[in-house]
Amino acid sequence: xxxxxxxxxxxxxxxxxxxxxxxxxxxxxxxxxxxxxxxxxxxxxxxxxxxxxxxxxxxxxxxxxxxxxxxxxxxxxxxxxxxxxxxxxxxxxxxxxxxxxxxxxxxxxxxxxxxxxxxxxxxxxxxxxxxxxxxxxxxxxxxxxxxxxxxxxxxxxxxxxxxxxxxxxxxxxxxxxxxxxxxxxxxxxxxxxxxxxxxxxxxxxxxxxxxxxxxxxxxxxxxxxxxxxxxxxxxxxxxxxxxxxxxxxxxxxxxxxxxxxxxxxxxxxxxxxxxxxxxxxxxxxxxxxxxxxxxxxxxxxxxxxxxxxxxxxxxxxxxxxxxxxxxxxxxxxxxxxxxxxxxxxxxxxxxxxxxxxxxxxxxxxxxxxxxxxxxxxxx
Amino acid sequence: xxxxxxxxxxxxxxxxxxxxxxxxxxxxxxxxxxxxxxxxxxxxxxxxxxxxxxxxxxxxxxxxxxxxxxxxxxxxxxxxxxxxxxxxxxxxxxxxxxxxxxxxxxxxxxxxxxxxxxxxxxxxxxxxxxxxxxxxxxxxxxxxxxxxxxxxxxxxxxxxxxxxxxxxxxxxxxxxxxxxxxxxxxxxxxxxxxxxxxxxxxxxxxxxxxxxxxxxxxxxx
Numbered sequence: 055x056x057x058x059x060x061x062x063x064x065x066x067x068x069x070x071x072x073x074x075x076x077x078x079x080x081x082x083x084x085x086x087x088x089x090x091x092x093x094x095x096x097x098x099x100x101x102x103x104x105x106x107x108x109x110x111x112x113x114x115x116x117x118x119x120x121x122x123x124x125x126x127x128x129x130x131x132x133x134x135x136x137x138x139x140x141x142x143x144x145x146x147x148x149x150x151x152x153x154x155x156x157x158x159x160x161x162x163x164x165x166x167x168x169x170x171x172x173x174x175x176x177x178x179x180x181x182x183x184x185x186x187x188x189x190x191x192x193x194x195x196x197x198x199x200x201x202x203x204x205x206x207x208x209x210x211x212x213x214x215x216x217x218x219x220x221x222x223x224x225x226x227x228x229x230x231x232x233x234x235x236x237x238x239x240x241x242x243x244x245x246x247x248x249x250x251x252x253x254x255x256x257x258x259x260x261x262x263x264x265x266x267x268x269x270x271x272x273x274x275x276x277x278x279x280x281x282x283x284x285x286x287x288x289x290x291x292x293x294x295x296x297x298x299x300x301x302x303x304x305x306x307x308x309x310x311x312x313x314x315x316x317x318x319x320x321x322x323x324x325x326x327x328x329x330x331x332x333x334x335x336x337x338x339x340x341x342x343x344x345x346x347x348x349x350x351x352x353x354x355x356x357x358x359x360x361x362x363x364x365x366x367x368x369x370x371x372x373x374x375x376x377x378x379x380x381x382x383x384x385x386x387x388x389x390x391x392x393x394x395x396x397x398x399x400x401x402x403x404x405x406x407x408x409x410x411x412x413x414x415x416x417x418x419x420x421x422x423x424x425x426x427x428x429x430x431x432x433x
Numbered sequence: 434x435x436x437x438x439x440x441x442x443x444x445x446x447x448x449x450x451x452x453x454x455x456x457x458x459x460x461x462x463x464x465x466x467x468x469x470x471x472x473x474x475x476x477x478x479x480x481x482x483x484x485x486x487x488x489x490x491x492x493x494x495x496x497x498x499x500x501x502x503x504x505x506x507x508x509x510x511x512x513x514x515x516x517x518x519x520x521x522x523x524x525x526x527x528x529x530x531x532x533x534x535x536x537x538x539x540x541x542x543x544x545x546x547x548x549x550x551x552x553x554x555x556x557x558x559x560x561x562x563x564x565x566x567x568x569x570x571x572x573x574x575x576x577x578x579x580x581x582x583x584x585x586x587x588x589x590x591x592x593x594x595x596x597x598x599x600x601x602x603x604x605x606x607x608x609x610x611x612x613x614x615x616x617x618x619x620x621x622x623x624x625x626x627x628x629x630x631x632x633x634x635x636x637x638x639x640x641x642x643x644x645x646x647x648x649x650x651x652x653x654x
Contacts, residue, residue: 134555
């Protein structure tokens with residue numbers, strides 16, 4: 055098998071192991087790109103991060119950044135973390151409690167002459183917008199968001215070839231979170247290195263990253279651009295993990311009249327009701343007739359109609375729940391034609407006023423945005 | 434006031450500290466960081482001198498270090514040393530009965546360091562020695578200080594083991610605690626009173642100093 059050559063500063067990771075926990079992952083991240091490892095806890099995301107940082111040796115695998123080979127079990131290469139020039143921001147920051155912010159960063163600069171360390175540390179703390187007063191404080195006297203900035207500054211002080219962030223948003227409040235987004239966007243522009251972050255929060259990953267790697271139980275289930283994963287999850291587990299709300303069940307009937315289209319019978323979750331509506335949806339030719347499937351529809355493909363149903367793709371429903379949240383309303387519609395199916399809608403603007411609880415409503419589903427996948431993918 | 438006994442006690446305490454401190458750091462760190470089968474037995478062995486009656490500990494030391502024991506014979510033949518009823522014997526006994534006082538606080542202090550600090554140090558480019566010097570040592574310092582004070586004070590006050598292994602040879606093995614006992618035996622209560630007060634004051638000052646220092650370190654951290 056040939057692999058494409060490694061570009062300048064590009065991160066290439068390939069890990070296969072069964073012990074102490076199974077891990078199987080292969081991904082690349084270009085410099086200036088941000089890649090998110092997402093998945094539930096225990097999916098192996100943090101282990102992947104530790105392998106990249108050199109804190110863990112993979113059973114078999116390879117970690118490379120540009121021309122620097124950090125780990126290759128086949129060649130017996132393992133560069134210890136001290137020599138990797140990797141910036142790692144720990145989930146709970148792991149700042150030294152006995153040192154103030156400035157000395158915490160200076161600790162990562164021991165390769166410089168003693169006289170230059172603090173000046174350089176100050177430079178990095180200024181870079182992450184920590185005031186001089188805050189720089190003199192110990193971690194315990196800083197807020198979570200400020201501690202995180204110190205941790206980021208310490209990681210940057212290594213002038214890393216790769217920046218790793220472990221659950222960077224989990225422990226900070228909403229306000230620090232938004233300033234952290236801004237900081238990350240700024241860093242990304244300024245540093246031409248790959249950035250990998252681990253998160254279980256998909257919205258954040260989608261918001262910030264160019265690439266998602268969806269992991270579950272140590273396996274990479276799917277990777278790609280956030281929008282494409284969301285539009286076309288590879289299987290039901292991925293759809294679950296990326297939190298797609300409008301997920302339905304059905305039975306694949308086979309090709310339709312035109313190439314690239316197939317027929318799907320909409321059923322309830324036990325696939326027992328055969329009288330469900332038949333939909334005409336895009337077909338990639340990977341499914342067998344009679345196969346139980348899951349299908350999703352992207353939010354952009356659901357339109358609320360002002361007039362009663364007129365076309366085959368229009369469905370009547372009643373409003374089961376309305377939740378008003380700030381500038382948006384989350385609506386749950388119970389569809390009349392399809393058994394047991396509920397549709398989640400996010401409404402904003404004038405549409406919000408058009409629905410009332412218990413009211414009849416009609417929606418049109420844009421079948422071109424339906425994505426059908428097997429219920430369970432065998433591995 | 435038996436100044437010779439006091440000086441001997443102070444000398445014994447200082448030499449014990451100097452030898453036991455590095456040993457305690459190594460053993461305490463090892464016990465804090467490593468997991469292995471039978472670790473509980475090693476830990477029990479470390480604590481044993483604390484719970485054994487001093488006479489039992491003294492008896493075993495006497496038997497194992499005495500002139501007729503293999504260790505005693507070896508020391509006489511190869512080192513030209515007697516290991517009982519002299520300062521060397523006293524020092525060996527002191528090292529043994531102070532093991533729990535030195536190792537336990539140091540081990541607890543190492544255990545209290547969050548695991549990921551060493552990893553953060555490694556990723557920041559620090560070698561093992563640099564991590565020890567710049568991260569671990571400052572963080573365990575309150576524990577080390579309290580271990581040192583406990584060991585020091587405990588050496589000044591130990592009586593039973595010292596008497597069993599060293600007897601009461603003036604200038605050689607008669608520590609202040611034994612001098613006090615001798616004075617009481619000789620009905621010289623005024624002298625006993627005098628020396629007891631000195632020992633009491635010394636111990637109180639040492640322990641209070643360790644508390645004050647720990648509190649100050651605690652505020653800084």
